[in-house]
Amino acid sequence: MFTLFKPSEKEINDFARDQARLSFSYKEVGATKNDSAPEGYPVNYLRKELGKGEKAYVKAVAALHSWRMYALGWTEVHPPRAPVREGEVFVTLVNHLGFWSLNPCRVVYTSGEETNELSRSVFAIGTLPAHSEKGEERFTVEWNKKTGAVTYEIYAFAKAHNWMAKIGFPFVPLFQKRFAADSCKAMLAAIDS
Numbered sequence: 001m002f003t004l005f006k007p008s009e010k011e012i013n014d015f016a017r018d019q020a021r022l023s024f025s026y027k028e029v030g031a032t033k034n035d036s037a038p039e040g041y042p043v044n045y046l047r048k049e050l051g052k053g054e055k056a057y058v059k060a061v062a063a064l065h066s067w068r069m070y071a072l073g074w075t076e077v078h079p080p081r082a083p084v085r086e087g088e089v090f091v092t093l094v095n096h097l098g099f100w101s102l103n104p105c106r107v108v109y110t111s112g113e114e115t116n117e118l119s120r121s122v123f124a125i126g127t128l129p130a131h132s133e134k135g136e137e138r139f140t141v142e143w144n145k146k147t148g149a150v151t152y153e154i155y156a157f158a159k160a161h162n163w164m165a166k167i168g169f170p171f172v173p174l175f176q177k178r179f180a181a182d183s184c185k186a187m188l189a190a191i192d193s
Helices: 009-020 053-065 163-167 169-192
Strands: 043-052 075-078 089-095 100-114 118-127 133-144 149-160
Touching: 009 075, 009 089, 009 100, 043 053, 043 169, 053 118, 053 133, 053 149, 053 169, 149 169
Parallel strands: none
Antiparallel strands: 043 149, 075 089, 089 100, 100 118, 118 133, 133 149
């Protein structure tokens, strides 16, 4: 949903409640588990090292689960403390240089892994019908205990869903790359704090 003015908290909450009743806007729900983008969907991928060691990993997981990757000044999550749990519905509010969009999502899955060599926290979100795109995005924080490296990864497949996004199609991949780069900076800042 696009608007010329920043929506009120009540408008956002009403919108989220209406969207929560609906199914995902794409068929391939859960496809990010296997790094498999459906045919016809562009992929956005980023993997960056955030730091080293257990302390960095703990901070990165806390940042991931508090939506720090969306605290960019031009994007935010509503409700701000939405739990990261399967089925949870939330809205991303995006400022597009003069107009706003509300983009409803649902948490598709969460998972974690803990071995002697690796710790990993993962979750994916999927789009609901009023989202400007349709697709899925996976966020991962991983600690390689052998090397000490803590990494942040985004793997997403998405394409334009509504008429405005389709008109702006040449800019959609640029927008996705900007989000990936800026979200990585936000995660780095969370580790450094």
